[in-house]
Amino acid sequence: MDDFSSPDLISDLPQSILESILTRLPIREAVRTSVLSSKWRYRWATLTHLVFDEECVTLSNDRALIEHKLINFITRALFLHQGPIHKFQLCTSYLQSCPDIDQWILFLSRKDIKELVLELGESQWIRVPSCLFNCKKLIRLELFRCELDPPPTFKGFLYLKTLNLYQVFDASDAIESLISSCPLLENLSLSYSDSLTLNIRAPNLKYLCLEGEFKDICLENTPLLVAMSIAMYMTEDIAEHMEQSSGCNFIKLLGGVPHLERLIGRIYFTKYLSIGGDPRRLPITYSHLKIIELCQVSFEDMKEILVVLRLITNSQNLKELRISQGSSTTHAAMEATDLDFWEKECPSHCSFERLIVVKMSEMSGAPHEMEFIKFLLENSPVLEIMSIMPCPFVTDGRLNMLTELVRFRRASARAEILFSQG
Amino acid sequence: MSSSKSNKIVKLESSDNKTFEVEEAVAVQSETLKNMVDDGCANDTIPLPNVNGKILEMVLGWCKKHVDETVTGDELNKYEADFLDLDQADLYGLLMAANFLNVKGLLDRVLQRVADMIKGKKPEEIRRIFNIKNDFTPEEEEEIRLENAWAFD
Numbered sequence: 001m002d003d004f005s006s007p008d009l010i011s012d013l014p015q016s017i018l019e020s021i022l023t024r025l026p027i028r029e030a031v032r033t034s035v036l037s038s039k040w041r042y043r044w045a046t047l048t049h050l051v052f053d054e055e056c057v058t059l060s061n062d063r064a065l066i067e068h069k070l071i072n073f074i075t076r077a078l079f080l081h082q083g084p085i086h087k088f089q090l091c092t093s094y095l096q097s098c099p100d101i102d103q104w105i106l107f108l109s110r111k112d113i114k115e116l117v118l119e120l121g122e123s124q125w126i127r128v129p130s131c132l133f134n135c136k137k138l139i140r141l142e143l144f145r146c147e148l149d150p151p152p153t154f155k156g157f158l159y160l161k162t163l164n165l166y167q168v169f170d171a172s173d174a175i176e177s178l179i180s181s182c183p184l185l186e187n188l189s190l191s192y193s194d195s196l197t198l199n200i201r202a203p204n205l206k207y208l209c210l211e212g213e214f215k216d217i218c219l220e221n222t223p224l225l226v227a228m229s230i231a232m233y234m235t236e237d238i239a240e241h242m243e244q245s246s247g248c249n250f251i252k253l254l255g256g257v258p259h260l261e262r263l264i265g266r267i268y269f270t271k272y273l274s275i276g277g278d279p280r281r282l283p284i285t286y287s288h289l290k291i292i293e294l295c296q297v298s299f300e301d302m303k304e305i306l307v308v309l310r311l312i313t314n315s316q317n318l319k320e321l322r323i324s325q326g327s328s329t330t331h332a333a334m335e336a337t338d339l340d341f342w343e344k345e346c347p348s349h350c351s352f353e354r355l356i357v358v359k360m361s362e363m364s365g366a367p368h369e370m371e372f373i374k375f376l377l378e379n380s381p382v383l384e385i386m387s388i389m390p391c392p393f394v395t396d397g398r399l400n401m402l403t404e405l406v407r408f409r410r411a412s413a414r415a416e417i418l419f420s421q422g
Numbered sequence: 423m424s425s426s427k428s429n430k431i432v433k434l435e436s437s438d439n440k441t442f443e444v445e446e447a448v449a450v451q452s453e454t455l456k457n458m459v460d461d462g463c464a465n466d467t468i469p470l471p472n473v474n475g476k477i478l479e480m481v482l483g484w485c486k487k488h489v490d491e492t493v494t495g496d497e498l499n500k501y502e503a504d505f506l507d508l509d510q511a512d513l514y515g516l517l518m519a520a521n522f523l524n525v526k527g528l529l530d531r532v533l534q535r536v537a538d539m540i541k542g543k544k545p546e547e548i549r550r551i552f553n554i555k556n557d558f559t560p561e562e563e564e565e566i567r568l569e570n571a572w573a574f575d
Contacts, residue, residue: 024537031573
């Protein structure tokens with residue numbers, strides 16, 4: 001009967017294809033294929049992408065047992081592994097910092113590791129062992145809740161393209177020099193680190209994402225930056241530091257990014273940019289900047305409004321603008337002060353030739369907000385959508401807002417004003 | 423997009439001497455063919471000795487569907503799902519062809535399909551589905567069970 005059964009086609013597929021199939025299985029199942037037949041016994045052992053999580057072991061209520069099994073699983077898998085390992089990812093809350101991790105990283109450093117992702121349990125931070133800095137071929141590194149302390153002999157990750165550090169404790173300015181010592185770095189993401197002062201020197205950087213309590217950020221050398229997303233939290237410490245800081249923050253952050261295409265600024269971003277004076281004439285124009293998104297812009301702070309104006313008037317090719325209002329006071333200032341600001345500061349011949357979509361949210365209907373919308377409507381000849389979403393707390397003022405909006409002159413015949421009742 | 427860059431036709435010949443003519447836009451879904459087009463080597467009929475007519479027709483059908491702008495997202499999803507309802511011989515033929523021709527989306531889907539056939543199954547089931555003969559001696563089986571006990575923990 002066996003002679004007439006269908007042939008075993010899968011076992012004869014080329015190794016590279018079989019590896020691609022096994023990589024798509026959870027690693028535990030990939031390892032289990034070892035019992036299928038002699039051809040399959042060590043097929044899994046040459047996989048170059050190893051992804052571990054708690055699915056590797058049978059779960060139960062006994063956390064200590066799970067931790068033990070997981071450590072055993074990973075150690076055995078690495079020990080039986082053959083050949084290079086290009087990617088090692090370990091993401092699980094069931095493991096805390098333990099000596100085995102150091103051993104695993106030592107092992108990986110000898111296996112030409114290219115991508116390393118480490119995210120463990122929240123209660124303890126991992127002190128990254130020095131052998132991590134011997135992983136010379138690293139292209140991608142993602143670390144969560146670690147303490148970084150490179151040895152003095154560390155010369156950098158010369159091939160690193162992606163660096164993602166989440167809640168990483170920076171011992172002795174390690175992060176800044178780490179970034180500078182990775183000449184090929186293209187993607188950088190730093191979240192929730194301690195209040196850093198950061199000078200970023202990364203000549204190949206294209207994508208930057210920063211989120212946390214930063215005292216001072218300077219993009220000293222990032223000429224190729226294409227997209228930037230920055231969320232700045234405020235503490236008293238930082239607010240104090242901001243008052244004392246020297247130099248114009250706008251220039252420090254946006255003075256050297258001529259190829260910027262996308263800018264996202266969250267929380268206190270515009271406030272941060274407004275400190276250190278108004279850069280009347282910018283050294284560069286943002287001729288590639290197409291999308292700007294700014295959150296929590298305070299329309300009561302003239303300096304913040306200036307920041308927004310400088311930004312958009314220097315972005316000839318802007319297509320989409322999203323602004324959400326957020327001021328520190330609880331009621332909107334319905335009485336305007338210095339409304340002649342708009343006549344003084346707005347360039348007389350200003351036209352947003354490519355602006356198609358504007359979305360304003362959390363609007364309270366305050367005078368300066370309305371002036372801004374008016375300014376945009378008057379100067380955007382191809383505008384298609386002006387979407388206004390009022391702040392949920394503003395109920396009485398909505399009709400007034402609408403009445404004013406309807407009166408504004410529009411440069412674009414196609415502009416639709418969408419007022420969302422929310 | 424009323425006029426595409428070129429309305430050039432690419433001619434392909436399968437291992438069993440069937441010829442196929444497709445628009446360049448369809449052919450370049452295959453990175454392998456795209457490189458040939460870019461290098462100017464696609465003017466004559468391109469022989470594909472690794473791919474038979476039946477499989478090549480399937481691959482080109484996939485490519486055509488993916489450049490067709492009238493196809494909706496849902497239609498495409500259904501198409502892709504139905505497409506892979508094949509017997510194993512065809513499935514692996516498709517896999518090898520997609521790999522050789524480097525049609526990324528197709529390759530990805532087929533690889534995932536095979537992986538899904540393995541996922542969640544016990545070894546005996548996997549052997550049955552793929553006709554894998556267990557060629558271990560009882561002693562070897564015991565040895566392997568011990569060696570890999572940690573993966574069955």
